[in-house]
Amino acid sequence: MKIRILSDSHENAERLRASLAGTGSSMDIAVGHATSSEPLGAVNGTVPDIVVLDAFDPADIAALETLTLRFPQIDPIVITGDTSSDFLLRALRAGVREVLPGTPTPEALLGAVARIRVKRGGAPTDGKILALTSCKGGSGATFLATNLAWVLAATHGKRVALIDLNLQFGDAAMYVTDQKPASNLALVCQQIHRLDAAFLTSAMIEVAPGFHLLAAPDDPAHSIDVKAEHVEAILKVARANFDFVVVDVGRSLDAVSLQPFDMADMIFPVVQLTLPFIREAKRLVEVFVSLGYPMSKVGLIVNRHLKNSEISVADLERTVQAKLFKTVPNSYDTVAASVNQGEPIARLAKNSPVTKALREIADSLAAEPEKASRGWLSRLFAH
Template identity: 30%
Template structure:
């Protein structure tokens, strides 16, 4: 296998360039082809020589650099971009990902972080690593209904597909009251029951023809079964197997769940890389959220695995975000604005919010959330997936100390 890959560094700081070169010199087969201080000078060179990896600093003049990154990734598809910056504003990270950068590293650079990122970019650029290898499973959860789980799962899945152009699966594992198909006005021929009953003959061709492709996007939907008995028949073990096969084909799997804390839901949560724990800013919802976090603790989930999302958020709320954070002893990861009119209009039409009004605050918010969650942001540690033994009993989880 040819593992040789070229790097172009764009950075105004001589010292930074030197550090990057030193770190790269330790990686076999990867060589620094050229250095530039200015992104405009670098542009033609990168396009003409079909550079594999570009490491570009955006500390100064981010907007100009973003434009350039966008052009490079459009014209030289094999170029994989690593952005570096002293500034780690969420906005900058989001913009970088939207323009096509694959990694965002904070300065001062850490040797291992940079080297890992470069190796990953090399493998992506040379096609050694298909994007499927990095499937990320994200589930939306709350032990309360009507809180926005489905709205988030559906809109996030679509925006991830639009943004990354990679294959995204949206799975309705709210097995009793699934409504993903209603949100997207779909009438699929197959459902989860069919797939798990045919699990042994499932491959990419099977999945892409069985899951319902959403319009001309790269989003594929797997609906809940139409009959309750079929839902009952699906086992936790089958759900785990379903994830295993989906991971081979899709880059992202977004799972909508029900509000029941049962064995199947726990299997979904165990299998997730990230759980978006959805709540709203009112006391009963926050109290419920607290209970969920206690249970997550007992299930052995790390803080990185479950992230708090405040839905229907309004400025000037009586309870402040900091109050919520104090009570939950967690940072709020994301806030989604309250926009009943746009959401309802989307749901009633059976289309995503971004198609009803792409400029609305809520459509923009879902897009930004997708950019934030699209894989390559400041290398967070992968969360550990948990395998439970067969004598695991969910009942023990509820034996609280109260």
């Protein structure tokens, strides 16, 4: 959890920082300077989860509301000498989570932070974010994302969230269920001020025990309601409440789609062994490199793999400059039946080679770090 402390007094800021840092909790705490001309300081770089505003002037409440509207994922804690009912009401309307009087004790500050953590979904479970993306249309990324999520939940008993971020034409739900979503990603973003674990879960389809799915907007026009900061906030809440968060990113590259890549523990570009796919995979990996992503978190998944393919996996790795994570064999008829029936392939065809490949992927992802192989996967998960 990232916390930014803002104060016009360096001494006060350090005292507040020491109160939080002394707990040994997993908090990333930074101190900033606030002035009369910039009472809220500057929010640059990574947006914090909590902003602690020391010696807050009630006259700055409008500026604070502007901040919370721009960054709805921020939970402000206000330290002020004014604890009147009028100010408390105005602070509540401005998005303030906690108001502490005067010079708060370490216990009072820690209690405020703890209450916010519960509101955001409890203490982090260190869930893993897996971002799957198509290198080219028709790669099968949505099929793999939905069916991998189902296997992780059904076979390994993991709590899994799947988020359909294909904003224009997302249809992930139909791959694994015939339920009609009562809500979707755009509707959650329209009410982002309500976001917490309970609200997020209520907006999702429960596909199977432990497997929840947040559908894409049902109208492509509503994709404009989804902002990068909304996606960041949703992923943070999902990560704190699920063992795995599988994101079907789609094919677009913009601020919204880059957010799950930024936060992902692993990125899986889905490719087939044909030149058009490989060319697009190479371009995508070059984008990842330019953004500074470590290649240790990028693993290629080759879908519809044929052992006698004219282009080999080694050719793919050499051309794209990325490592293979897994191949999924071609089994067109079985996959088509799964998609047409909206039935997870692992339940429809337990002995299918595609089911076997999905189980192997799930086994690797669900393995405890010390039991995983000594390759890049275990190094990535060994935090």
